[in-house]
Amino acid sequence: MLRGSVPNGLWGEKADAPGEGLIPGRILGVRLVSPPVDHGTSTGFIDEKGLSFDPIAPDGNQPLSADEEAAGPVPERPGGVIGLIAGGIDSAGTRDQRAALAEALTQLGSGPGSLDHDLSEYAHAAGTAFTAEPMLVPAG
Incomplete structure (x- = not known):
């Protein structure tokens, strides 16, 4: 629980609040904190399926294949x-x-606002x- 002083003028509990018109010790809120994450030191068991890949459908030549001939204009430097x-x-x-x-x-x-010229x-x-x-x- 978070506690603190609140102004008497807003809460009006006491006609003659002490000090500067503040009522002390009132609940202001709650602080919720989660525990820190423990990542551990192991990834755990990874089976063969976890290391496999999803094939691209439909079957056939993929966009980049070492067996395919190059097509289109040749890049130059x-x-x-x-x-x-x-x-x-x-x-x-x-x-x-x-x-x-x-x-x-x-x-x-x-x-975009002012430009750097x-x-x-x-x-x-x-x-x-x-x-x-x-x-x-x-x-x-």
Whole structure:
């Protein structure tokens, strides 16, 4: 039980409450606390079914199979893509398109608020965000 003082003006039990008009020792609430979780040190018994998988229906070739021939355009790594991304983030065209998008969202009642117009840090971060040049697939 949580106990504390309550204002006499709200509860009106005593015409001349002591001190600052507070009635002490009244029940204010209850604190419920659950015991800490005991995760233990073992996963317990896991049978063969627990380690199996659910097959994809209907039966047949799955979307990614080592036995299937590749289909579609072949991805290429032309190089210089990271530089194009970094150079385009803080360009005047990108800033203008971003401002137009924010204005359109504002007109629809979902505006993002004020925009940070200095995107140079994002441009710099793009140069360090990739571990390798991205692979591209020709549009078609």
